Amino acid sequence: MSKSLPKRSENYSEWYNELVKRADLAENSAVRGCMVIKPYGFSIWEKMQRALDDMFKETGHTNAYFPLFIPKSYLSKEASHVEGFAKECAVVTHYRLKNDPNGKGVIVDPEAKLEEELIVRPTSETVIWSTYKNWIQSYRDLPLLINQWANVVRWEMRTRLFLRTAEFLWQEGHTAHSTAAEAIAETKQMLEVYTTFAQEWMALPVLRGVKTANERFAGAVDTYCIEALMQDGKALQAGTSHFLGQNFAEAFDVKFQSKEGKLEHVWGTSWGVSTRLMGALIMAHSDDNGLVLPPKLAPIQVVIVPIYKSEEQLQAIADKVKPITTELKKRGISVKFDDNDAFKPGYKFAEYELKGVPVRLAIGARDLENNTVEVARRDTKTKETVVLDGIVDHISDLLDDIQLSIYNKALAFKEENTTSVDSYEEFKRVLDEKGGFVLAHWDGTSETEEQIKEETKATIRCIPLDQKQEDGVCFYSGKPSKGRVVFARAY
Amino acid sequence: MSKSLPKRSENYSEWYNELVKRADLAENSAVRGCMVIKPYGFSIWEKMQRALDDMFKETGHTNAYFPLFIPKSYLSKEASHVEGFAKECAVVTHYRLKNDPNGKGVIVDPEAKLEEELIVRPTSETVIWSTYKNWIQSYRDLPLLINQWANVVRWEMRTRLFLRTAEFLWQEGHTAHSTAAEAIAETKQMLEVYTTFAQEWMALPVLRGVKTANERFAGAVDTYCIEALMQDGKALQAGTSHFLGQNFAEAFDVKFQSKEGKLEHVWGTSWGVSTRLMGALIMAHSDDNGLVLPPKLAPIQVVIVPIYKSEEQLQAIADKVKPITTELKKRGISVKFDDNDAFKPGYKFAEYELKGVPVRLAIGARDLENNTVEVARRDTKTKETVVLDGIVDHISDLLDDIQLSIYNKALAFKEENTTSVDSYEEFKRVLDEKGGFVLAHWDGTSETEEQIKEETKATIRCIPLDQKQEDGVCFYSGKPSKGRVVFARAY
Numbered sequence: 001m002s003k004s005l006p007k008r009s010e011n012y013s014e015w016y017n018e019l020v021k022r023a024d025l026a027e028n029s030a031v032r033g034c035m036v037i038k039p040y041g042f043s044i045w046e047k048m049q050r051a052l053d054d055m056f057k058e059t060g061h062t063n064a065y066f067p068l069f070i071p072k073s074y075l076s077k078e079a080s081h082v083e084g085f086a087k088e089c090a091v092v093t094h095y096r097l098k099n100d101p102n103g104k105g106v107i108v109d110p111e112a113k114l115e116e117e118l119i120v121r122p123t124s125e126t127v128i129w130s131t132y133k134n135w136i137q138s139y140r141d142l143p144l145l146i147n148q149w150a151n152v153v154r155w156e157m158r159t160r161l162f163l164r165t166a167e168f169l170w171q172e173g174h175t176a177h178s179t180a181a182e183a184i185a186e187t188k189q190m191l192e193v194y195t196t197f198a199q200e201w202m203a204l205p206v207l208r209g210v211k212t213a214n215e216r217f218a219g220a221v222d223t224y225c226i227e228a229l230m231q232d233g234k235a236l237q238a239g240t241s242h243f244l245g246q247n248f249a250e251a252f253d254v255k256f257q258s259k260e261g262k263l264e265h266v267w268g269t270s271w272g273v274s275t276r277l278m279g280a281l282i283m284a285h286s287d288d289n290g291l292v293l294p295p296k297l298a299p300i301q302v303v304i305v306p307i308y309k310s311e312e313q314l315q316a317i318a319d320k321v322k323p324i325t326t327e328l329k330k331r332g333i334s335v336k337f338d339d340n341d342a343f344k345p346g347y348k349f350a351e352y353e354l355k356g357v358p359v360r361l362a363i364g365a366r367d368l369e370n371n372t373v374e375v376a377r378r379d380t381k382t383k384e385t386v387v388l389d390g391i392v393d394h395i396s397d398l399l400d401d402i403q404l405s406i407y408n409k410a411l412a413f414k415e416e417n418t419t420s421v422d423s424y425e426e427f428k429r430v431l432d433e434k435g436g437f438v439l440a441h442w443d444g445t446s447e448t449e450e451q452i453k454e455e456t457k458a459t460i461r462c463i464p465l466d467q468k469q470e471d472g473v474c475f476y477s478g479k480p481s482k483g484r485v486v487f488a489r490a491y
Numbered sequence: 492m493s494k495s496l497p498k499r500s501e502n503y504s505e506w507y508n509e510l511v512k513r514a515d516l517a518e519n520s521a522v523r524g525c526m527v528i529k530p531y532g533f534s535i536w537e538k539m540q541r542a543l544d545d546m547f548k549e550t551g552h553t554n555a556y557f558p559l560f561i562p563k564s565y566l567s568k569e570a571s572h573v574e575g576f577a578k579e580c581a582v583v584t585h586y587r588l589k590n591d592p593n594g595k596g597v598i599v600d601p602e603a604k605l606e607e608e609l610i611v612r613p614t615s616e617t618v619i620w621s622t623y624k625n626w627i628q629s630y631r632d633l634p635l636l637i638n639q640w641a642n643v644v645r646w647e648m649r650t651r652l653f654l655r656t657a658e659f660l661w662q663e664g665h666t667a668h669s670t671a672a673e674a675i676a677e678t679k680q681m682l683e684v685y686t687t688f689a690q691e692w693m694a695l696p697v698l699r700g701v702k703t704a705n706e707r708f709a710g711a712v713d714t715y716c717i718e719a720l721m722q723d724g725k726a727l728q729a730g731t732s733h734f735l736g737q738n739f740a741e742a743f744d745v746k747f748q749s750k751e752g753k754l755e756h757v758w759g760t761s762w763g764v765s766t767r768l769m770g771a772l773i774m775a776h777s778d779d780n781g782l783v784l785p786p787k788l789a790p791i792q793v794v795i796v797p798i799y800k801s802e803e804q805l806q807a808i809a810d811k812v813k814p815i816t817t818e819l820k821k822r823g824i825s826v827k828f829d830d831n832d833a834f835k836p837g838y839k840f841a842e843y844e845l846k847g848v849p850v851r852l853a854i855g856a857r858d859l860e861n862n863t864v865e866v867a868r869r870d871t872k873t874k875e876t877v878v879l880d881g882i883v884d885h886i887s888d889l890l891d892d893i894q895l896s897i898y899n900k901a902l903a904f905k906e907e908n909t910t911s912v913d914s915y916e917e918f919k920r921v922l923d924e925k926g927g928f929v930l931a932h933w934d935g936t937s938e939t940e941e942q943i944k945e946e947t948k949a950t951i952r953c954i955p956l957d958q959k960q961e962d963g964v965c966f967y968s969g970k971p972s973k974g975r976v977v978f979a980r981a982y
């Protein structure tokens with residue numbers, strides 16, 4: 001709290017790193033690329049988990065748990081899957097330590113070598129489909145709608161807190177269906193769930209679309225995604241939902257007897273969001289003073305700071321505040337009365353601003369006389385003096401208002417930063433000067449996509465689901481195109 | 492469902508294994524010693540988690556997340572800790588796979604060897620205390636009251652579903668305090684939380700006590716535990732709470748400035764329960780027909796099975812049942828109306844018996860005429876015909892009654908199977924013929940304890956917290972003793 005945060009306009013990246021640490025969200029651990037999620041950060045993640053889990057259950061899914069370890073041979077069974085993950089696998093090779101005969105602590109016991117190495121799961125399709133083989137015999141066993149909350153490991157070389165870490169927390173849904181149509185409907189349904197969660201809980205407007213072949217999940221037929229825009233104009237993939245076709249069913253020989261008595265391969269989907277969402281949440285809304293949290297995900301929604309000169313004043317304020325906190329809690333609003341005497345009000349104000357508490361009430365001697373309270377909202381940093389009668393209704397409405405207003409601000413930002421371009425010159429100029437989502441015609445080839453990426457670092461974020469059919473020419477190759485896709489530089 | 496379960500009296504161990512599989516609780520995976528927790532089993536674990544998590548939060552704890560991996564050197568810092576865990580560690584040595592140059596899938600890339608091996612956490616004291624070092628400077632930073640829900644790995648050679656698996660799920664609390672007294676109070680408080688959870692949620696009476704030095708957690712000063720009794724007369728350790736003294740603070744150099752300005756080492760605790768509780772729950776209450784679940788942990792508390800001969804009858808029953816299910820749900824009671832036409836009522840009855848659904852309602856044409864329903868309770872297998880007026884109150888009371896009655900049955904069993912003995916002959920006879928908890932005088936030495944274990948396979952489960960001061964002589968050595976300790980053969 002002694003130093004102020006770096007400014008977004010001066011060094012967005014440093015601003016983010018410092019904010020994550022100072023707001024007690026997460027920090028790097030002693031293990032390269034692995035983070036510690038601190039209590040305050042974790043309580044936001046818990047709120048995300050609860051909301052998502054409820055939505056998964058409402059759509060008919062149940063949770064289960066599959067092993068952390070995957071036999072190396074399993075990973076190899078789906079060709080493009082192993083291709084996608086082999087380069088970043090943590091590998092367990094031994095199962096015992098022993099005392100160093102030279103007396104230097106412990107060493108790996110060479111006699112305890114595993115016959116087959118185990119991979120720490122980077123994702124669980126292989127171990128889950130090997131299990132589904134035993135669970136599925138008939139169309140009556142389908143659909144199988146399962147989700148897992150778990151930790152996964154991908155050995156990333158360059159890591160950043162929440163955005164890209166070697167270990168991260170996520171949920172991974174894995175479903176099995178008797179028809180392609182049903183599996184595709186599931187894939188799309190879960191994209192809708194993610195969209196609703198991003199918009200209604202995270203106050204984060206997203207683009208929905210389909211990935212190009214280059215950006216597809218390793219092992220999927222189609223990858224659907226939601227893409228959000230950060231304040232520095234870079235895109236962030238916030239969730240993916242994959243239609244797996246029969247790829248994993250074929251790799252693990254998962255067949256079912258259809259109603260007509262035929263033996264067919266099962267159709268699959270998988271879908272996930274991770275602690276990366278924490279990064280998106282922080283980067284989308286926060287400002288140079290600290291976090292800005294949408295009320296629905298804020299661990300503390302309302303903080304009350306007493307301003308007093310004597311014990312008697314503090315007591316009088318506490319008495320006044322008590323029925324208000326009781327009533328707020330009754331309505332499910334989390335509230336903290338901060339009567340810690342070790343810190344001055346000004347220090348507390350800055351601290352709660354840093355932590356993104358949506359509503360701050362300050363109440364002093366004058367307020368007691370006038371039966372008022374000062375109400376400050378974190379998002380707009382506006383203050384007003386409000387009479388205490390009806391204050392609970394006022395706060396309740398204010399929280400709804402803040403939730404909506406953070407969303408609308410992010411929506412306006414996204415719209416302002418979505419640009420249609422028709423030439424390569426314009427494309428590069430917009431990327432460099434403005435950033436954001438760039439809508440442009442593309443010829444549909446991986447070659448062009450890769451050239452553009454190499455020359456500009458921009459990738460195709462998605463082919464939007466609501467793409468307008470429109471004849472045009474690719475800005476890079478001049479070849480014909482039937483609609484615009486979304487380019488951006490991305491996290 | 493085709494075969495009946497093995498009988499407990501004939502093969503308790505087989506009965507358990509088969510029950511876990513047939514009731515869809517868990518199964519072995521392709522990875523040695525790692526289990527798959529199936530949706531039905533996982534939904535019981537979720538209920539346990541929710542109840543425990545609420546209790547942890549009520550006692551002032553917050554959740555956080557620490558890395559899966561522990562640098563090998565960290566594990567070595569506390570001498571007895573590494574001694575306790577070195578022999579069962581999964582070790583990550585490499586971070587990449589590559590294509591086999593001989594074309595046989597993928598191999599571990601020898602060039603991607605880690606400089607320092609990483610251990611998959613068997614427990615997190617070391618990685619957490621290395622983090623606490625940066626979080627604690629002053630007495631103002633204390634106490635630090637943190638819990639983590641996580642997976643851990645201990646490479647057990649002989650595994651059994653839920654009871655002993657290489658990977659298991661658990662929570663581990665890790666707290667830091669400024670005084671020994673406060674840390675000891677925390678240790679005991681969490682033992683109380685576990686006791687309350689076991690008794691009120693799991694309907695499982697437990698003994699509370701302290702472990703002997705032999706059975707203490709590796710790195711603890713004192714290990715407190717709760718011990719439960721299974722139906723075969725064997726004990727099961729259901730939870731532990733450790734007073735760590737300053738051991739980990741010294742190993743990781745964690746000091747704080749006291750109010751008086753002195754620099755002192757911090758005092759610690761850790762405490763945990765795991766998916767082993769699932770094993771305890773199953774083994775304590777279930778019978779030869781399947782699971783018996785205490786209503787508070789049952790995923791489905793009430794099932795309603797219609798008995799009908801025509802579509803019209805089914806419709807009439809559905810209409811009758813509708814307001815009842817609505818009202819039950821309003822009261823937070825989970826209810827399933829099973830109108831699946833593919834199975835006969837008798838099949839469904841057996842299935843829900845196997846799954847341990849506490850209350851089953853059956854309603855047929857005769858019931859419609861009489862405005863009645865047949866109510867069957869799973870625990871006692873008794874049935875009664877009840878008029879539909881007031882049925883919701885009746886069910887609600889019945890669930891409370893079942894919860895209590897399962898507990899009382901287990902309590903009576905525990906009391907019947909707790910025996911005081913005064914000679915070695917008697918000790919061995921009771922162990923062999925009756926099992927259970929055996930209260931006996933012991934001379935307090937590890938030598939005697941180990942001899943007894945070697946000769947009888949019985950261990951000291953704990954020195955009970957409510958131990959009566961009573962002069963006596965050790966049944967094995969004849970040396971003096973001041974009170975009885977609890978022996979048992981154990982899981």
Ligand SMILES: [Zn+2]
Nearest residue numbers: 249250253254
């Ligand atoms: Zn096949």
Ligand SMILES: [Zn+2]
Nearest residue numbers: 740741744745
């Ligand atoms: Zn020290």
